[in-house]
Amino acid sequence: MSAKDKYHEAFKTALEKEGWTVMNDPLSLKSGTIPVYIDLEAERIIAAERGNEKIAIEIKSFGGPSFITDLYMAVGKYICYRVILEEKKYDRLLYLAMPNKVYQENEEEPVLKTFKREQIHLILFDEKAKIVKQWIKQKNTNP
Amino acid sequence: MSAKDKYHEAFKTALEKEGWTVMNDPLSLKSGTIPVYIDLEAERIIAAERGNEKIAIEIKSFGGPSFITDLYMAVGKYICYRVILEEKKYDRLLYLAMPNKVYQENEEEPVLKTFKREQIHLILFDEKAKIVKQWIKQKNTNP
Numbered sequence: 001m002s003a004k005d006k007y008h009e010a011f012k013t014a015l016e017k018e019g020w021t022v023m024n025d026p027l028s029l030k031s032g033t034i035p036v037y038i039d040l041e042a043e044r045i046i047a048a049e050r051g052n053e054k055i056a057i058e059i060k061s062f063g064g065p066s067f068i069t070d071l072y073m074a075v076g077k078y079i080c081y082r083v084i085l086e087e088k089k090y091d092r093l094l095y096l097a098m099p100n101k102v103y104q105e106n107e108e109e110p111v112l113k114t115f116k117r118e119q120i121h122l123i124l125f126d127e128k129a130k131i132v133k134q135w136i137k138q139k140n141t142n143p
Numbered sequence: 144m145s146a147k148d149k150y151h152e153a154f155k156t157a158l159e160k161e162g163w164t165v166m167n168d169p170l171s172l173k174s175g176t177i178p179v180y181i182d183l184e185a186e187r188i189i190a191a192e193r194g195n196e197k198i199a200i201e202i203k204s205f206g207g208p209s210f211i212t213d214l215y216m217a218v219g220k221y222i223c224y225r226v227i228l229e230e231k232k233y234d235r236l237l238y239l240a241m242p243n244k245v246y247q248e249n250e251e252e253p254v255l256k257t258f259k260r261e262q263i264h265l266i267l268f269d270e271k272a273k274i275v276k277q278w279i280k281q282k283n284t285n286p
Contacts, residue, residue, distance in 0.1 A: 031252065031254050032251060032252040032253050032254065033252065034210070034252060036209050036211070036254075042233040059191060067177070068179070068223075070179050070218035071219070071223060072216055072220045073216055073219055073222055074216055074219065075218075075219040075221025075223055076214070076215035076216055076217065076218040076220070076222070076227060077215045077219070077224050079218050079219070079222060079257060079261055080211075080214060080215055080218055080254050080257050081255045082157075083253070083254060083256055083260055083261075084253065084254055087253040087254075087256060088253075108175060109174065109176065109177060110174050110175050110226070110227065110230040111174050111175065111179075111223050111226060111227055111230075113226055114222060114223050114228060115227045117226055118226075118261075120223055121209050
């Protein structure tokens with residue numbers, strides 16, 4: 001199991017403030033012979049008749065020396081986790097959680113278009129205030 | 144600039160044996176404020192009237208302690224490089240070069256479906272014989 005992200009607990013608190021209940025920390029899966037640990041699995045009651053909404057989340061603090069190297073790893077994990085979840089027919093919408101500050105600082109970088117093009121859903125959080133600032137659910141452009 | 148992959152030179156030799164000429168080693172680009180180094184850019188004459196074919200290649204030896212961690216980084220780089228090339232309108236078909244042995248050993252892992260689903264083109268090489276074993280150009284399933 002890999003080490004917890006630096007902002008793991010801060011993000012978890014932020015998510016709980018949004019009304020989510022953490023089901024698994026981490027979500028442990030086995031894909032073929034490979035053990036996989038996605039940072040969090042959470043659920044929220046939408047409405048009694050519609051049941052619960054369930055999501056999986058990869059948390060990335062982007063605290064490394066290079067933003068782009070952290071981005072490569074975050075994107076690679078997200079893409080592979082999504083394939084793993086689909087292959088297991090484990091129906092969880094996957095989000096990448098990242099500090100709002102890091103997102104804002106790099107918003108103009110062309111490489112950030114990767115999120116939209118690759119349908120990477122985001123949760124932007126404030127690690128100090130421990131709150132979610134924004135949910136970004138990408139629209140499917142290939143319906 | 145990041146360190147060269149362990150099999151960089153072996154792969155380069157293999158590629159040249161296939162009739163390709165290396166144009167840039169590495170291919171240096173600037174995306175917004177971020178310097179990006181793709182391992183190789185190569186070209187090959189197809190036919191006088193059709194001009195040259197040009198490609199960019201990320202080489203990954205998968206020599207780290209964890210196959211899956213190496214895979215996350217390879218996939219993340221590939222996806223981000225592809226967006227960067229598109230954003231710059233730098234028309235190069237991007238390939239991920241990896242040892243044939245590593246591919247064969249992990250072929251049954253569900254996570255390897257990532258290559259097909261995400262349209263990641265592959266060059267499988269034998270690092271000892273310094274030859275290309277297989278080119279895998281994914282078919283576009285969203286025409």
